[in-house]
Amino acid sequence: MGLFDFGKKKEENKGCCCGTDAKKEMNTDCCCKEAGSLNSVKVLGAGCKSCHEQFENAKTAVKSLGLSAEVEYITDMEKIMGYGVMSMPAIVANEKVVSMGKVLKASEVEKLLHKLGY
Numbered sequence: 001m002g003l004f005d006f007g008k009k010k011e012e013n014k015g016c017c018c019g020t021d022a023k024k025e026m027n028t029d030c031c032c033k034e035a036g037s038l039n040s041v042k043v044l045g046a047g048c049k050s051c052h053e054q055f056e057n058a059k060t061a062v063k064s065l066g067l068s069a070e071v072e073y074i075t076d077m078e079k080i081m082g083y084g085v086m087s088m089p090a091i092v093a094n095e096k097v098v099s100m101g102k103v104l105k106a107s108e109v110e111k112l113l114h115k116l117g118y
Contacts, residue, residue, distance in 0.1 A: 038062075038069040038118035042092040044080045044100075045073065046079065054089035054103045061109035093118065 016106025043058050055073040062071050074080060083092060087101035091109065098112060 033111050038067050041069050041071045044071050044090040045088045047075045050103050051089040057106040058109050060106040
């Protein structure tokens with residue numbers, strides 16, 4: 001990302017619902033196990049106590065729901081800016097920002113994921 005690219009969303013190949021280019025590579029409709037499944041949860045944060053707390057709450061929620069999604073903690077500011085997030089912590093489910101700017105309790109993350117159909 002260049003000096004004057006601040007705030008611009010980095011163009012990524014979004015061939016599949018999970019953000020990969022698997023449709024083109026595999027000639028399939030989707031690389032995901034099944035449509036509507038939660039494949040990844042990312043917590044975006046600066047490394048502070050609140051962001052770590054959100055990461056732990058997200059892991060707890062995914063486990064409580066019995067989901068096999070990987071929960072990742074991202075602190076790389078370039079990657080975070082790629083999602084257009086300006087307020088942290090943020091939660092990204094299947095490459096879509098679903099929460100930002102507040103720490104959700106594990107039960108709140110569960111409700112959010114359930115509301116999204118996961």
